[in-house]
Amino acid sequence: MATLQAILNGLLVGGIYALIAMGMALVFGVMRLVNFAHGSFLMVGMYLAFFGYTLLRINPYWGFVLVGGALFLIGFGIYWLFIRRVMGQSDFLQILLTEGISLCLVGGAQLLFTGDYRSISLPLADRTANAGALNFNVAYAVSFAIALLGATCMYLYMRYTEMGRAIRAVAQNQGVAPLMGIRVGWVSGISFAFGVACAGAAGALLLPVFYVNPTVGGPYNLKSFVIVVLGGMGSLEGAALGGLLLGVTEGLTAYYWEDSYTQVVDFVVFLAVLLLRPQGLFGKKAP
Amino acid sequence: MAPLLQLKHVVKRFGGLLATNDISFDVAEGEIVFIIGPNGAGKTTLFNLISGYVVADSGEILYRGQDIVGMRPYQTTRLGIGRTFQIVKPLPSLTVRENVMLGSFLHARSRAEARRKADEVLGFLGLEARADSLAAGMPLAQRKLLEVARALATGAKLLLLDEVMAGLNPTESGEIVALLKRLRDFGVTAVGGVEHIMRVVMALATRVVVLDQGAKLAEGAPEAVVHDPRVIEAYLGSKFTQGGAAP
């Protein structure tokens, strides 16, 4: 029973992981870019949500839409100003650029907000409910539901809208897409913006149950890498499933072993996947 | 004398695609052999199989009697198999001489020796004037020569030239042709891959192997192959007459 509880907790957290990772998977799938700044954008989203709540009384549980929108614009801007210039160059330079952007974001946050830990307390966050013999934190459940909703919307968008199809076309074959009239630069920018928006929105959803400080994005960034590789680079479904899986794995690790070892387990899973099944769960070819 | 290179029933699949379908042929020392086939026929796969970038699923590839299937490219290079690529990639941040030295370093015992050997090869190919310029920004024909120079500098006795004439105008192709003729004097056996049977091929090749969708269609002296009905059928005549059947 305790095991089931651990699994449930893990699953709920995994929902948010899934949302974060899907953003990264989208960017990689379309642009073949590993965004080392992904976690930092989550942090930016968290700060936006924080100030939205403390200054404007905007509840993150609907404010996340605004945060997502803001980060969409920010992400597109960053793509247009910086990322665009290294597309087509070595991954070496691309990785260093996104890492540099990450440092700028974290460093900027440190300068503006100091390293203080801040959090909000929503009445929702303290409530627990139960489903049968299992109990769960309501806040986590709401986040999970929203994340699930977000992931579903994303999936539907990719499937049924014209831009969504364009995005998938570029992800499949960047060389051919322009021949079909798709402006790859534009699509890349939109995808990047979307990916970043996912991270930001996830940050807003995390705020009620977590704290925010400039370095909070780091571990989530690393977790996203693990999940995206686990799910198969570029696969949205893989990232979603991988997020849930990682959440459950972490939950079980925390229960059976020790909480502090969850991060180690993350990385061991990561290396194991890279070395044993590099295409992940849903990926097509090995790196 | 045993052939330099022997392929025996070599097969290679990529997923569902049968890229190399039971190919067998020999290359004797001193020959100039051309492998002919349109893009997709399997020429590059064959070169990859011989040089070791791809491992054959079955069959044997013998170089000087030694089975080289499963060897990595740097091992086949050390044995004496040199290779140029269809898309030439010189190292842009190094000079022409340094690019060739990359090849000559393989068997040289000192930097000075590597440099000497590189200069020798550059001279042989007529590139010595450009020795100190950066390889970046060189015209295509010169870059192709540089690829060949680098491969020669490794001491290759068997040179695999994948589409070495692609993208060159007639004058530039002529330079390559002259080069191929001199290779034989240099002790190098050449196997080239081209898309159609060109005049050049007719003049130079001692033998020709025609590929169609991964399988060997015909083999023999250029004259004979050109009149082979199976070859004519596969090429539907039009590409074929470009080669100029009449001597």
Added chain:
Amino acid sequence: MSTSRWLPAALFFAFLLSIPLWMRDAYLQQIVFRVVIFAVLGVAWNLVGGYAGQLSLGHVAYFGIGAYSVALFHERFGWNPWAGTLAGVLLAAVAALGIGSLTFRLRGPYFALSTLATAEILRLLALNLSFTHGALGMIAPGLFSEPNGDRKTYLASVPLLALAFLLTTWTHQSRFGYSLRAIRENEDTAMAVGINPAWEKLKALLLSAVLVAAAGSLYASVFQFIGPDSVLAIDLSVQMALIAMLGGAGTVWGPIIGSVVLTVSAEWLKAYLERAHLLVYGLLLVVVVLFLPGGVVSIFKQRWFQRTRPRTQAA
């Protein structure tokens, strides 16, 4: 090396060695020490990242191994820090072989991520295992006893930098160096000329790891207090890359110049903006990647090049 090569180097190192004679301010001495140590780190990273073109973001692992070895072997077995350093270097070599053979199988971003993962695993282990005292950190003994212990340690670091510098100079013009550069540009081409990329990359990593570990040991014995966040942080790996890129990756002097520029400007900035150094690193990294990927050295190289090389004929 030709005279024009070794003269500036000899002068530079003589200058470094002379510093304890005329620089009295302890704070400035510490800055110089950091410049030298980070120069070693940058030069070492440069072998793998600059010459071989492999973006390792896990180099801090070897730094941590060097630092913790000094502390651990002293605490457990009473070893003096010289023995601890030797142990650290050997351990780092073994780790490099292990990590290298695993990670070099991967290409591009997968490689970078896997190096990051291995370094993070080490950091998390140091944080959680009891014998490393977790977040509390450990005390490392100084290499020399007082008085003047710090100065002597500084003087010990200069030969380390000189060694790293000589190694790079040799690499730059040797067959090994050409092999690494070939691997950097195109591994398939490298294989076509008889180079075994896996083995050459491993050799570069071994040399690199050993230097980084030695620097870690020196660092530990000077600052005498080490912890997972000071000697195993991802930030350090990124800093090593930044130092090499800023000065000029794949060049001999680049990382040294990079260290001077970065360490000095970071210190200078601290006086005005206490918390801004990450932002500055980030801005520098972005600027270098977008506008000066060849680093500071490339500014000089261009001018020299235009003056001494004949113009290439455009065809």
